[in-house]
Amino acid sequence: MLKIENLRCEIDEKEVLKGLNLTINAGEVHAIMGPNGSGKSTLSKVLAGHPDYKVTSGTVKFEINFEDRDLLSMSPDERAREGVFLAFQYPVEVPGVSNITFLRAAFNSVCRHQGVAEMSEEKFRTFLDERAALVDLNPSFLERAVNEGFSGGEKKRNEIVQMAVLSPRLAILDETDSGLDIDSLKVVAGGVNKLKRKENAILMITHYQRLLDYIEPDFVHVLHNGKIVESGDKSLATRLEREGYDWIVQAQP
Amino acid sequence: MTFLNQAKDHFDRMSSALKLPEQKLRRDMWAKFQDEGFPDFKSERWRYTNLRSVTQADWKIESNSSAAKLPEKWANWCLKWSKHSDVLVCFDGQYRPDLSIVIEARGLQVEAAELKTFDFEVDGFWGLNLSISKSGYSLRVPASTQLERPVFVLNFVSQMNAWSSVFNELVLEPGSSATVFELQVSVDGTFVANDLTLARLKKGAKLDWVRVQDLAQEGFGFSEQVVEVGEAAELNWTQMQAGSELARGSLTAKMLGREAKAHVNGLTFGRSKQHLDQRILMSHEVGETESSQLFKGIFKDRSRGVLNGKIYIAKNAQKVLSNQLNHNLLLSPGAEADTKPELEVYADDVKANHGASVGRLSDEQLFYLQSRGIPKHLAAQILARAFVDDVVLKVENRFVRQALEECIESVLPHFATEMELDS
16 A cells, blocks of 8 residues: 655755655554654654655655555645545644634545535534544534644544544554553544554554554564664564664664 | 816715705815815825825716616625625615615614714815715614614625715614624726714714725725714724725724723735725723724735724823734735834823734644645635634624625635645
């Protein structure tokens, strides 16, 4: 579904990704771990199309209707309409725009793109209430301005509600566990698990093994200095938790 | 015949048919114009708006249009809002009972305005306009009457290349309240539309007044409101300016009795080469009075917005609270927003402050909305709409708020187009 080859990218003229390779197939859950500054968040921003990140070489292919498309040539909104979703590490506050207005605009944009009729306001409301229930988000949050005055945990739940509304084919969760207490983490992870389908893939970016106890990955990758330097199954995460990153860092030339 | 010759001709014919005191009043106004002529940039009041392009063109004084009908679009607008409000129609300034949908039994009294008294200082420009002005609406709400339904006023300008002047009047008797939504629209083309409205809020009266100027982009609109706010009376005034190549609004609120309040808010949407100028004078003539101003502007292309907000606090007018805020969003490098706050304070125990800012759309917010599939131009429209939301929310009546929202929705697509942003 997603094929990243030799991806190099920079921000503010500093190279952050230095030849990254990664392939993700439908139905798979991947986790990317790595020390601070290794390029984890950069990868998520580049895949979502953030304008500040400049790709200098490499390709990212995303399969749409059984055809490989060049993801990097698509605008951020086009990527989202084709099923790429980024759950932000720091969700953005948008004062003056209610959650429901925001979600409806997003949902309708996807509907229009796919040639499906837009949902009536009333129907959308019901649909949205169901989605909010997946992560125990109080429906009153839907009337409030997007993320404004939300606690860290509420913001992360709100990201998962958005994911549930858009049902992406590739969901990238950028440190969705950061700032969550254990109860919130369980709820958020539970929401993500309910959205797992065999047609969809998940890419988790995290510092800690903790999240992986709740959303079980099929593959774990270690990102170091802009490259994936080690890949394995879930046991790799367990080893990292026990031994830290030093043994991998030291093995690098 | 030049415009001024036509105006003279029109004035002579009109005033000779009038009786005192209206005849004298109009003659005084005309004399004022003769003495002073059109104001230029040397006049403090007109410093930011150059009238030359208006006064040097050849306008015709419009002929009578007392039988003309509204275009279907606006006739339907009247019909739609008549379900929730009384609807008044002014056609080229003239109040037209035949096009209006008013049920007077509810307490509202409407007639054509008569220029009988006018005790405000005017300059040459308004001297000319008042001397030749038509009768607009005159609304009166009797004492202790709370109008349940809002009053919608449609001002339609139908004639191209014409100069029109209109005088309106609003009187709220003691203890009464009303909500008025006024929409000014026109045919496509150029013209000069002038309107002056006098409002009197007597003791304890409350007026919520929302005005939308959405004239053709080639038009010229000059608008002046003078409001007397009596003891414990309250004015909530909200304006949206979106039309005209050059528009100039002026609001004066005179707080004449203790506990008088004036809250004024504005939205300005400027694009292409529009010049949109708003003057505000909050005149605290007695103590224990309160005023606030919240103005928001969105400007793109080479448009320019001017806000000249003055707070005047008279000697001995103690315990006055007054503040002014002006926030602007610039969407193009060539757009400009100028704020000129003025404080003229002669009392010592008062609180008066002001603040202003100029910014652009947040890239992080745009990206966040885009990352959810919303095309960039729609994302920009959503954010622009959010920027003005606090002004919209100040409008209490839900039908009036909805009518204002519709006006905003119709203007916003010009501010973030698919062609400009999604390429």
